Amino acid sequence: MVYKFLKYYLPLLIIISNLSFAQRTSTYTRYGVGDIYYSYSARTLAMGHSGTAMINTDYVEILNPASWAHLSMVRLEMSFAYDELKLSNSGQTKYYGDGLFKGVTFGFPISTVNKISLAFGVVPYSRINYEVTENINDTTTGNYNTTYLGKGGLSKIFVGSTYQLPGEFLIGATFEYYFGNIKYTSKLAFEDASYYPAEYEVNFAPKGFGTTIGLISPNMSDLLNSSAISNLRFGLSTNIVGKLNTDTSFVSRSSTIVDSISTGETKMEVPMRLNAGLHIAFINVYNLALDYFYQPWTQFKLSKINQSNLSDVHRISLGFEYRPQRVPGITFWEQIMFRLGLSYEISQYNFNGNELKQYSVFGGFALPLSPENTIDLGFEYSVRGTKEDNLLQENFLRINFGLSFGDIWFIRYEK
Numbered sequence: 001m002v003y004k005f006l007k008y009y010l011p012l013l014i015i016i017s018n019l020s021f022a023q024r025t026s027t028y029t030r031y032g033v034g035d036i037y038y039s040y041s042a043r044t045l046a047m048g049h050s051g052t053a054m055i056n057t058d059y060v061e062i063l064n065p066a067s068w069a070h071l072s073m074v075r076l077e078m079s080f081a082y083d084e085l086k087l088s089n090s091g092q093t094k095y096y097g098d099g100l101f102k103g104v105t106f107g108f109p110i111s112t113v114n115k116i117s118l119a120f121g122v123v124p125y126s127r128i129n130y131e132v133t134e135n136i137n138d139t140t141t142g143n144y145n146t147t148y149l150g151k152g153g154l155s156k157i158f159v160g161s162t163y164q165l166p167g168e169f170l171i172g173a174t175f176e177y178y179f180g181n182i183k184y185t186s187k188l189a190f191e192d193a194s195y196y197p198a199e200y201e202v203n204f205a206p207k208g209f210g211t212t213i214g215l216i217s218p219n220m221s222d223l224l225n226s227s228a229i230s231n232l233r234f235g236l237s238t239n240i241v242g243k244l245n246t247d248t249s250f251v252s253r254s255s256t257i258v259d260s261i262s263t264g265e266t267k268m269e270v271p272m273r274l275n276a277g278l279h280i281a282f283i284n285v286y287n288l289a290l291d292y293f294y295q296p297w298t299q300f301k302l303s304k305i306n307q308s309n310l311s312d313v314h315r316i317s318l319g320f321e322y323r324p325q326r327v328p329g330i331t332f333w334e335q336i337m338f339r340l341g342l343s344y345e346i347s348q349y350n351f352n353g354n355e356l357k358q359y360s361v362f363g364g365f366a367l368p369l370s371p372e373n374t375i376d377l378g379f380e381y382s383v384r385g386t387k388e389d390n391l392l393q394e395n396f397l398r399i400n401f402g403l404s405f406g407d408i409w410f411i412r413y414e415k
Contacts, residue, residue, distance in 0.1 A: 026085065026394055027130045028349045028356070028385070031309045032300050033182070033270065034128035034153050036348070038293065038315075039063055040079050040103035042402035045378035046364025047319025048341025050289040052277025053216055053235030055170070058372065058406055060107040060119050062158075063275055063291075064214035064237040065172030069115040069162040072406075073372065074108040077121075079402040086395040090387050098129065102400065115164035119174075120157075127153035128182055144190040152182035154206065154270075168218035176210045178244060178270075199253040204302075206268045208244035212237060221281075231281035239273040246302070269301040287321040297348040311350035317343040319362070326371060337366040339378070347384060351391055358384040364400075372406030 029035050038049035043059055052064045057072045079102035087094045105121030128150045137143050160174030182204040189197045214237035221232040246268045250261045277291040293315035300310055319341040324334055341362030349356040364378035380398040387393045 026384075027087070027132055027392060028347075028394075029128040029130055030148075030150050030184075031307055032297055032348055033126040033180075033268075034150075036126050036295070036313075037102075037124050040105075040123045041077065042079055042364060042376035042378035042400035043339065043366065043404075045380055045398070045400045046339035046341060046362050046376070047289060047321055048291075048317040048343045048360065048362045049293075049315075050277065050291040050317040050319035050341060050343075051279070052214075052237055052275040052289075052291050053233045053279035054277075054287065054289055055216060055233070055279075059404060060105040060121070062105070062121075062123060062212075064216065064235050064277070065119070065160045065174050065212055066162055066170040066214040066216040066235065066237070068107050068117040068119050068160075068172060069164060069170040069216070071107055071109045071117045071119075074106075074407045076104075076106050076405045076407075077402060078102075078104040079400060081401070082399045084397040088387060088393045088395070089390070100124075100127075110161075115162060115170060117162045118160070120159040122155060122157045125154040125156050125178065125180075129153075142191050142195075144188060144195070147185075147187040147189070149185040149187070150183070151185075152180060152204075154178055154180040156210070158212070160212070170216040172214045174212045176212065176241075177207075178210055178241060179207045181205050201249075201251040201253070203247075203249045203251070204268070205247040206244035207246075208242050210239065210241035210270075212239045214238075228282055229280060230284045231279065233279045235275075235277040235279065237275045239275075241270040241272070244268040244270065266303040267301070269299070271296045271299040285323055285325055287319075287323065289317075289319040289321075291315075291317045291319070293317070293345075295348070309350055310348050311346065311355050313346065313348045315343060315345040317341060332368065335368040337374075339364045339366075349385075352389055354386065354389055354391060356385045356391075358382055366404075374404045376400075376402035376404060378402070 026035060039062055044051055044061055051061060054067055055070045056067045057070050060075050060077055061067050081100055081102050083098045085096045103123030107117060107119030110116040110118055131149045133145055133147045135145055156176045156178045158174040158176040160172060162172040165171055184202045186200045216235045217233050219231050219233060221229045246266050248266055249263045252261055273295040275293055277289060280288045295313040297310040298312055322338045343360045345358040347356045347358050360380055360382040362380050366374040366376045368374055378400040382396040384394045385392050
């Protein structure tokens with residue numbers, strides 16, 4: 001089954017990984033490169049996007065590549081999501097829905113002695129997707145509407161590996177290729193038919209290379225001298241995106257003419273990202289993860305110009321997971337994993353000195369298909385922004401559906 005999936009369906013999933021089925025999400029995504037994806041999987045979402053210090057034997061997470069060091073078998077994972085947004089200001093409320101494919105990853109162990117594993121995949125990095133219409137009364141031209149649209153974002157293809165250093169420290173690193181297309185469109189539509197409608201479109205197509213480097217400490221539970229604590233680790237990871245070469249174009253359209261006004265190339269500078277985490281396991285079945293996330297979006301530049309509406313991101317996440325031990329005779333219901341999470345974030349958006357804060361709660365579970373295969377569901381409810389000072393408050397409901405498959409390959413049989 002896994003071989004057939006890789007051969008026939010994986011290329012198609014890579015092609016559609018940046019497509020969606022709706023056209024409206026947060027209007028704040030106009031700035032920077034849009035909303036940032038901390039992870040792609042339903043499991044990580046359900047734990048509040050935490051887990052930088054966790055070692056994963058049966059998941060390929062992207063928070064920290066060092067977490068792949070203990071993969072027990074070949075893993076194939078994919079994820080889909082549905083997002084619902086309630087957008088409110090002081091006078092009105094709108095609802096929008098949006099579905100998208102979140103990514104696919106593949107990993108497998110190479111050496112259990114040296115803790116070498118290999119993983120690769122394609123996942124989204126950010127997303128821009130909004131539509132805003134402004135009604136304007138003008139005594140000269142009459143009433144007209146201006147519609148602002150933004151669509152696109154960044155994705156990345158990565159390949160990475162792990163290794164065990166002296167002292168049982170685990171290190172992992174990836175080589176990443178970033179690509180995307182960001183399109184900003186402005187449309188003018190006049191009530192007076194004597195004025196022709198007009199449309200202006202600005203396109204950015206960034207591409208370039210980056211890396212993620214991660215480290216996880218050895219198990220330090222013995223330092224606490226507690227039989228209840230079976231694992232205690234610290235983790236660090238940093239994501240570095242180089243200066244992305246960005247093709248640009250400016251196109252003007254009317255009812256009769258399409259004019260490419262200018263084309264060129266510039267640089268997009270995406271700031272580095274830092275994750276730090278703590279993982280504690282209790283009696284081998286309860287996992288507690290605490291993560292801190294930082295990304296200085298004030299350093300973002302396009303054509304060497306900063307954007308005034310961006311702030312540095314600070315995020316604290318707390319995640320919990322219950323993973324029952326696999327023992328002979330365990331029933332289906334006894335194999336279900338449960339997850340919870342909380343997070344507080346100072347987002348990258350800043351307007352008139354107001355840093356937009358985001359409060360989130362998470363939950364989810366994993367249903368076993370077999371001892372090594374699961375269906376994962378993750379849920380998020382978040383509130384961001386405020387109705388004050390002519391700003392918008394956003395209430396997000398996100399549902400993430402994931403599939404995780406495990407299989408044993410490369411077994412040597414004795415002759």
